[in-house]
Amino acid sequence: MAYNQQKIEQAQKLFAEALQIIKENAYCVPADKVPTADAIANLVGKEIRWNCQAAQDVAYEVLTEVNEHTLAERFHEVAADHNRTFDLEQV
DSSP, X not given: XXXXXXXXXXXXXXXXXXXXXXXXXXXXXXXXXXXXXXXXXXXXXXXXXXXXXHHHHHHHHHHHHTTOHHHHHHHHHHHHHHHHHTTSSOO
């Protein structure tokens, strides 16, 4: 499948609309008082069905996407240690 800038822009618009819907309907405060990060977390949490390891993967990928590679790697190490401690995965 080829890279399609128009489809990416469409997805970004849909994502912005989804965030606004969450801000307006998932909180007991006015939408303009809901931090975007909270709305994103709400959407992602529902999409991954509150799977802790999937949440860790999302956090790592977001940090990588915004070019926080060192922080992403350190987060990955902390998450792996956490998972070993709580037997969430065999690392």
